[in-house]
Amino acid sequence: MQLIVTEDYREMSQKAAQIVADQIRNKPDAVIGFATGSTPLGLYAELIGMYDRGELDFSRxxxxxxxxxxxxxxxxxQSYYRFMWENLFSKINVQNERxxxxxGIFTDAEAVCSRYEEEIAEAGGIDLQILGIGTNGHIGFNEPDETxxxxxxxxxxxxxxxxxNARFFHDKAEVPRRxxxxxxxxxxxxxxxxxxxxGKSKAEAVSHICTGVVDPKVPASILQLHPHVTLLVDREAARLIEMKGEAAWSHSR
Incomplete structure (x- = not known):
């Protein structure tokens, strides 16, 4: 795992955009896994800027x-499809069919879940997966659990x-429960x-990724087992890692 600590959110977003851009330039038909939420908004703004300047082509x-x-x-x-459309997809030349x-709406959960896995496999697998992390350590919506x-x-x-997530809705009661x-x-x-x-609210969750302990109660901790993970965080989110004096990580400032 490579740890990159930046001074602030803007620098984090810029470095993230460079990583994504390098992936696409090296493999124009790359399969990219995207995430929603407030954290990647800066990244998406940077990617849109690259596209507008003619520096990056998303067509493949x-x-x-x-x-x-x-x-x-x-x-x-408030759907995540709408989020991605408004904050990235409508502003670059990604093809709708891709x-x-x-x-979000279905009658057979098992069937749609299996089909999504099949679609990923048919595309050749994901080359680069972008993730955020919840304050409880969730990735995607994989919540803390026993397994x-x-x-x-x-x-x-x-x-x-x-x-x-209630901040994105008019009222907490409107937030879907599943x-x-x-x-x-x-x-x-x-x-x-x-x-x-x-941000400092993510510091504790981030610190659990760097302990060497894999625990489903902190879902993101499993990332320690992946051979190619870049943990890109600002100084506030990294503050507990630095306090622990973790020596096994690569820092870039």
């Missing part, structure tokens, strides 16, 4: 998003996650992973 990439709220259609203003999301769920699945959201998400194996099968975290 294929995308897979980590998750979606159960019960929300693509047209719902954009993939787990559906890991490996494949795409429907999950009951933790109260902490509902609280964190989501469909890639499982831990789905994420770990990506050839490389880029995890972003900023």
């Amino acid at each position: 990439i294929t995308t897979f998003n980590l998750d979606e709220y159960v019960g929300l259609s693509r047209e719902h203003p 954009i993939h999301f787990p559906p 890991y769920t490996l494949a795409t699945h429907v999950v009951e959201l933790a109260e902490e996650t509902i609280e964190a 989501a469909i998400t890639m499982g831990v194996k789905s994420i770990m099968n990506a050839r490389s992973i880029l995890l972003l975290a900023n």
